[in-house]
Amino acid sequence: MRSWKLIAAAALAVLMGPAAVTQGPAPVAPVSPTVAPESVPPAPPAVPSGGAPLDRANVEAWLDGFMPYAMARGDIAGGVVVVVKDGQVLFEKGYGYSDVAKRKPVSADATLFRPGSVSKLLTWTAVMQLVEQGKLDLDRDVNTYLDFKIPAYDGKPVTLRNIMTHTAGFEESARYIMSNDPKGPPMSLEELMRDTVPRRIFAPGTTPAYSNYATALAGYIVARASGQSFDDYIDQHILRPLNMTRSSFRQPLPANLKPLMSQGYALGSGDPKPFEMVGPAPAGSLAATGNDMAKFMLAHLNQGQGLLRPETAKQMHETTLDIVPPLNRMALGFYEQNINGHRVIGHGGDTQWFHSYLWLFPDDNVGLYMSVNSAGKDGATGPLRDGLFTQFADRYFPAPLSTAKVDAETAKQHAQMMAGTYTNSRGHQKSFLSFLNLMGQVKLGVNADGTLNAPAVTGSASQPRKWVEIAPFVWRDAYGSERIAAKVENGQVVRWSFDAVSPFMMFDRVPWYTNSAWLMPAFLAALVIILLTALTWPAGWIARRRYKAALPFEGQALKAFRLTRGFAWATVLVVVGWVTFMSVAMADFTLLSGSLDWLLYILQALSPVVFFGMVGIAAWNLWLAWTGKRGWFSRTWSVLLLIGAVIVLWVALAFHLIGFGTLY
Missing domain, CATH: 2.40.128 (Lipocalin)
Incomplete structure (x- = not known):
């Protein structure tokens, strides 16, 4: 599913500081690419104006140079690329390994990859099939189809059109997104939809805000409207009509497909990871071969043949939502990704280990699909797939850049x-x-x-x-x-x-009051002040013991001294606890299914006591410093400490570190 992991990791790095670096084994060099089946007939060459001939020989020569180097450079174990054109598979090939330890090569028609959120395109297609049949209406309140209620936002309900254009207005939902339980996701689709309804943060139809929950909700609606389980519906109405025999949304995989499943890796030079169980399954649980994804692309390029009526496919491909023209728009389930004057629709997908993209050039009757089985070094998969798309378009559909310019x-x-x-x-x-x-x-x-x-x-x-x-x-x-x-x-x-x-x-x-341009430096400065205050306790004790000096406080002043330092330590530890929780959880999404709840409960219980307590104790300490016989440094520090405590409390309130519950 389209990943926010890199954004979160980069953000956490600001607080965590430099990490220790360890050297692993050298990247695995991909094996020679496996050859596509000889039964695939070559397409006649077609040379767009100024472009290379879009035929199998040219595509293969280009990709055989592009993919092995890009994968080796990014420490990616294996990948698959498929190109379709004019109703047939033009090219399909596996690169590298599906199992590094066994040196098992990737096969385009016999290796399953997890395309992540590309799965959504099958879910949206299922929705449109039921729209065709009159069982669903894109503009009706989705509560019509549910056995629980999605709250309205300012009196406005969510519709399937909102869901398919990612404008339902839901807050991001991470809870139960992944698990490693070999038996399957921790909750059924029904339980997940009913028990983890995200908050509404935007009016429907106004703001694109990607939502895995919303897509899974559409899958649940498909199940209710059809009278079948989501998996059964997809099997019978999407996969079977297209003869996608080596594909499945089911978790765990059916027994006949398990031997074909590629391993997933953080790095190709590292150890394989467990099979990922996707909680909101309709949003990203598909496993499929490259050859099966070719069949899906061909169906949509051929006006929905085998899946949808031509007019429904056209509606799905061409109904777009303008938010900030002239940028790419959202169609009904497809991203618009236009390039070089050519209309392109598609969808990307990321699990933790698999990274994929599917692009369709509807007016050119061409499709491109790629998937890799490793996260890669330093986010290598992002540049790889971006480069694949742009270089494909520039090679086969080139266009001069506009020279228009504002003064x-x-x-x-x-x-x-x-x-x-x-x-x-x-x-x-x-x-x-x-x-x-x-x-x-x-x-x-x-x-x-x-x-x-x-x-x-x-x-x-x-x-x-x-x-x-x-x-x-x-x-x-x-x-x-x-x-x-x-x-x-x-x-x-x-x-x-x-x-x-x-x-x-x-x-x-x-808004100015949560703007990190000033708030982040202020927060870090506040933490430094509070940490230095905490350190004066052990440092002072060591100094007094060495020089046999007495603590110059008694009565209320002594109590304030001890409480101030105690709460300073507690504040530092709770902030470190929050950073640790988020850094660990963002490094492994499977931990968001409850494994870290014990730490979350502790932090939620301590946070209001510690953050409010720090402000109260700091205010008391300031009053004693300014009404007692203390020097200028003590008085100045008491002011700085109170300001620091207030800033930390403000951050905790503004960013919801004070609150209870596990809906996130």
Whole structure:
């Protein structure tokens, strides 16, 4: 499922500091690619204007150079790539290993990968089948189809259209997203939908905010409307009609498919990981071969043949939602990913170990699918799949870059209007995981030459990009096709996004009171003050013992001295506890299914006592310092300590570290 893990990990690094680095074994070099079945007939060459011939020989030559090097460089064990064109499989090939220890090569038609959120496309197709049959209505309140209630937001209900365009307005949901239990997910789909309804944070239809829960809810509605389990429905109405015999949403996998399942890896040079059990199964539990995914692509490219009526497929592909024009939009379940003047729709997918993408060029009758079985070194899978898509498009569907440009003075003014701090619409806003937002806010600025500086939107090697304003509040990568655009209201930039994420994610301005530009330095300074206060207790004791000096406090002052240091230690430990909880949980999503609840309960019980107590004790200490006979340093420090305690309490309140419950 499309991963926010990297964002969370980067945010936590701000608090955790540099990590120790260990050297592992050298990356595994992928074996020679397995050859696609000879039964696949070659397609006649087709040469788009200025492009290379889109035939099997050319595609194979290019990919045989691209994939092995990219995988070896990124420490990725194995992958598969499929290209379809004009109603047939043009090319399919496995690269590297499905099992490194056994040196088992990847096969395009006999190795199962986990395409993650690409699974959603099958779920959306199932929804549209039932819309065709009149059993579902895209614009009806989903509560019509449920045996529990999704609360309205400002009186507005959620519809299936909202769900399919990721504008249902749900907060991000991480609870039970993954588990390693070989028996299956910890909760049934019905239990998960009923017991973990996320909070509503946006009015429906207004804000793209990717939601695995919402997609799983659509799968549950498919089950209720059809009278079958979700797995049975998918088997009988999606997989069987397309002869996708080596694919399944079932968890654990059916016995006949288990031997074909690729291992998953963090690094190709590391140990294999357990099979991931996806909690919201309709959102990401599919396992499939590359050849089976080709069949699914061909069906959609051929006007839904075998799955949908042509008019329904067209509705699914072309009904789009404009939020920030002219950026890529969300269709009914598909992301728009247009490039080089060609219309592209698709969907990405990530589990912890498998990373995939499916792209369709409907007007060109071409499809591209890739999946790899390793997270890779330093997030290597992201640049790999981005590079695969852009290089494929540039090679076979090239187009000259536009030379349009806004004048320098206007561009500078617009860049200055963009400058500020923003938060991601796909995130946690009402649970304790919103603490990640403090470290993960995105900043835009202005370069010395007056151009836009967007450090969060980097290139494939994490290098800064040069942005050229090509139209009012629309910027393009000077050396590529990626665009940034903003929405302006009353002369103010209120939100922006960029092409890669605009179908399902926006960046909105952060209110001043939670703006990390000042709050993060203030929070870190507050923690330093409180930590130094805590350290004076053992340090003072050692000094007094060495020099045989007495503590210069008695009565109320002595009590305040001890309580101040005690609460300072407690504050530091609770903050460290929260950072530890989040860093451990974000490193392994399976821990979000309850394994860390004991620590969560402890932190939730201690947080209000410690954070409010720290402010109260610091205020008492300040009063004693200023009404007693203390020196200027003691008085000044008492002021700093109270300010620090208030800042820590504010962060705890603003980012929901004070609260109870395990809905997150």
